[in-house]
Amino acid sequence: MTSHVKNTLVTTAAIAGALAATTLFNTTTVKADTTSSAPVTTTTSATKDTAIASAQAKVNSASAAVVSAQAAYGSASTAAFDAAAKTAAASASAAATSAATSSAVANAQAAADSAATAKSTADANLAKAQSNAAATSRAKSMTSAAVVSAQSAVASASAKASDADSAVASAEAGQTVTANLMKSSDPTQASAAQQYFATKTAIVKLLPSGQVQITIPLTSGLEYLTEVSYNGVDATFTKTGDHSANITFTADPATSYTLAMTMDIRSVMPLMPIMHETALLDVDTTIFNGLLAAKSAADAALTSAQAALSTAETNAATVAQVASNAASAATAAATVASDAAVVATSAATNLTSAQAANSTAQAALTSAQAVQSAADAVLVTAKANLDSANAALTSAQAELKSAQNIVVVTPSSSAASSASSAATATSNVASSASTTTVTSAVVATPATTKKATSSTPASSTTAKTLPQTGNENQSALVALGLAILTLGIYPMMKRKHA
Numbered sequence: 001m002t003s004h005v006k007n008t009l010v011t012t013a014a015i016a017g018a019l020a021a022t023t024l025f026n027t028t029t030v031k032a033d034t035t036s037s038a039p040v041t042t043t044t045s046a047t048k049d050t051a052i053a054s055a056q057a058k059v060n061s062a063s064a065a066v067v068s069a070q071a072a073y074g075s076a077s078t079a080a081f082d083a084a085a086k087t088a089a090a091s092a093s094a095a096a097t098s099a100a101t102s103s104a105v106a107n108a109q110a111a112a113d114s115a116a117t118a119k120s121t122a123d124a125n126l127a128k129a130q131s132n133a134a135a136t137s138r139a140k141s142m143t144s145a146a147v148v149s150a151q152s153a154v155a156s157a158s159a160k161a162s163d164a165d166s167a168v169a170s171a172e173a174g175q176t177v178t179a180n181l182m183k184s185s186d187p188t189q190a191s192a193a194q195q196y197f198a199t200k201t202a203i204v205k206l207l208p209s210g211q212v213q214i215t216i217p218l219t220s221g222l223e224y225l226t227e228v229s230y231n232g233v234d235a236t237f238t239k240t241g242d243h244s245a246n247i248t249f250t251a252d253p254a255t256s257y258t259l260a261m262t263m264d265i266r267s268v269m270p271l272m273p274i275m276h277e278t279a280l281l282d283v284d285t286t287i288f289n290g291l292l293a294a295k296s297a298a299d300a301a302l303t304s305a306q307a308a309l310s311t312a313e314t315n316a317a318t319v320a321q322v323a324s325n326a327a328s329a330a331t332a333a334a335t336v337a338s339d340a341a342v343v344a345t346s347a348a349t350n351l352t353s354a355q356a357a358n359s360t361a362q363a364a365l366t367s368a369q370a371v372q373s374a375a376d377a378v379l380v381t382a383k384a385n386l387d388s389a390n391a392a393l394t395s396a397q398a399e400l401k402s403a404q405n406i407v408v409v410t411p412s413s414s415a416a417s418s419a420s421s422a423a424t425a426t427s428n429v430a431s432s433a434s435t436t437t438v439t440s441a442v443v444a445t446p447a448t449t450k451k452a453t454s455s456t457p458a459s460s461t462t463a464k465t466l467p468q469t470g471n472e473n474q475s476a477l478v479a480l481g482l483a484i485l486t487l488g489i490y491p492m493m494k495r496k497h498a
Helices: 003-025 045-173 192-196 291-404 414-432 457-463 471-497
Strands: 175-178 180-183 201-206 212-218 225-230 236-239 245-251 256-263 275-282
Touching (some): 045 175, 192 256, 192 275
Antiparallel strands (some): 175 201, 201 212, 212 245, 236 245
16 A cells, blocks of 8 residues: 555544544534734624634535545545556566567567468469479470371371382282284384284283383294393293293383394294394383382381381370479479468468467557556546645635634723633634534644644633644544544445455
């Protein structure tokens, strides 16, 4: 309990004791003036009584105001004391919370910043991975299309090669074509040897060298036709019967061939000489021209297409793997970004919580400070009211003292008047005791009092008979007031702490 609260209780007790004394004993306690004598006024007894009654009423009213103001001041002091205690507690709590949360806020802020940076990095990586995945996916589509195109090219080249192979194979197997032996001197006239080649055909085969092998069937006259050659190279005779054979020679593809033939018919005509003639074999073998080149080109195209297909397939496989890796990287980056977002959200939540805890403590401190400020303002007002009430009481007491010091003058002689004045003063002091109790205990700082003195012997004698004033009466009144307050305050405090 603060000193001003103690002073308040003491003063309140004194006031309560004074009021109780007034009620119980109907006595008056007068504070003596130790520095000067009150002015003495002469008047009638009725006027003096009226003045005393008026002043006494003012004293009573001022005393009540002091009691009320003192009670308000005591209540305000208690409220201010409680508010100060709460402010101190809130301040300590806020300081402790701030000390605890400042680190938490700093850590949460750092974690939030780190999480935000990680999230930003993860988002950037995700965007890059997704872009890369999209690019590789497009490349995969392109390479897949290239593979399809290459496959189509291979199929086309393969078909052409197959056709070329078939044509070459057919040519190599041999084809029967029309063939006539004409006179070399007159290609429009049949040769004499034509009679021996009755089929008028030739079998033509394509050789790997690009030349052709020409076989003409000799149907009769084998015994007469002893030699056939082309460009100085003898043809090959392969007998197919007693009088027949296949005559074969090799040449470059052409439309006709000049053959040198030797005929010996002396067996039937002894006088006929051996005849050496030339005949023009009219057979078109140019049908095989370009077959091998076409086959070679087709084979080369097929090989090239197959190589392109292989390259496309390799590229497609590589790009597909890259695309797969990019897709996996994008998925992983998405997971990382998602996790980073969760961490960032959690860190932001933790930061908000830490800041909220600190804000709550500061708000509680601010509220307590506001309550204390309000209580202090009420206390200042109550103190001002108490000071004003004490000043009013002091003024009323002075007025009452002046009224009590009035000297009543009668029409008698001046000597009697002088004696009567002292008796009247004594009577008035005694009479005023039956009105109310006035005590200096309600003044904030009571002055040291002494017994009142008078300028006349009569008043001096009377002063000795007045009730005690000053510290003696104040102590008694305080004791009485404390007893009364204890009886009233104890139940109140009991209810407060219940």
